[in-house]
Structures are given as structure tokens and as C-alpha cells.
Amino acid sequence: MVACPCEVCASTDPKDKRLRSSILVQSPSTTLVIDTTPDFRYQMLRAGVRRLDAVIYTHPHKDHLAGLDDVRAYNFFQHRAMPLYANEMTQEAIIREFPYAFADVKYPGIPDLELHLIDKEPFTIGDITFIPIQVWHLKMPVLGFRFGDFTYITDANRIDDAEKEKVRGSRHIVLNALRHEKHLSHFSLLEAIAQVEELGVPQSWFTHISHQLGRHADIEPTLPSGMHLAYDGLVLDI
Ligand SMILES: [Zn+2]
């Protein structure tokens, strides 16, 4: 956290250097990201991502959307608009927060965006089919996504029973766990652990971690078997 002197923010352990949450999904033919955080540009530079076929959005909060402008580098090298897959609420925010990208007369060099509407129906990008899972972020519906036996859910504090059914049978889940104390719109660590146990997913990785959760090296050994703290740069082969 900016300006914070706590032991996590002052830590020199790379696993304590937590940028905002998103994931890169790669198959032999398709590369995409879920969310464009305010750190999107640096995350793409750091991971050396030379090609990006699409962006999928979970919800329109700034920490998941603000980096969108920087897809223009991919427009430049790929000579095409960037497909954005988002629900109606997130599309409205994209148009409201990046109005210059949708102006009738466009300034040169601005991002070239192509909106694709998603809701609860499965959709396919390249060779990857995504099943949306609608979860609750206090009162805001947020989309999680399952592809194959992998499920990604961020910014949730409640999951309806019918949506839990879509997660069951996954081998891996990435789930948000903000901190130890209860929070009004995010799972706490204990709530996330209970949720994973209820869902019966054998391998879990907690994400969207606040500095308030403590240092990676202190928390990781305390987690039940099969559960881990995710960290920046983590790569999973699924
Ligand atoms: Zn959020």
C-alpha cells in the first residue's frame, strides 16, 4: 500500500510485493487476461506478454479496470481492435470512464476497443470456453469464470448455491481472501478457507490479498493442506 510502513509493505520478500489482482490465461493458440488493473501495463511488461487476444472483465471497480488504456500497445502491434468481454454493468463503466475511446472523432493513438456482451451463458474465445459464475461483492454481481477444471473468483463475499454447482468438480480454484478481519464485500481468510472446503476443490490459491493479511512466509505454513497464498508471478500448469 502506498505510504504504508507496515512489515508487509516494507518486506523485501518478492512474494509480499502485491500488485492489483488479475490473471493471464494462455492456451497453445489463445492468450487473454481477466481484468486490466491499474498495474496492467507493468504486469504485461514484467511477464513479457507480446500478444493479447482479449480481455474478460469480472466487474467495473477501478482496481480491475483502470489499466484498460494500455491495451493500445496491442492494437498497435496486432493491427486490430481489442475484444473486451464484459457484462452490461461493466460495459457502461468502460464507456463512461474511457469516453474518448468511443468518441465519433477519435484522437490518434487512443485504444481501439470492441465490446462483447456476456452474462451467465458460457462463451468461447479462441480454443477456451468460459463458464461465468455470478458471485456477490456485497450487493454488486461479479463474474467469476470456470474453464476446464480451473475456477477463478475474485471480489466475492457470497456465492449462491446454484452458482456453487458450477464450481464443483474443479481441481483448482483461485479465490479472494482479503485479510483476517471480516470485510463487508470480500471473503476473509477464514471465510475463504471454509468456502473452499465446502466446494471440495483440492487445490486452492488465495488472491486479492491486503497487506493486512500479513507476510506470505508467516501465513502460508498456517494454511490447511492443498491451500496456498497466491503471489505475483505465480504460474499454474492446468
Ligand atoms: Zn471490487
Ligand SMILES: [Zn+2]
Ligand atoms: Zn478488487
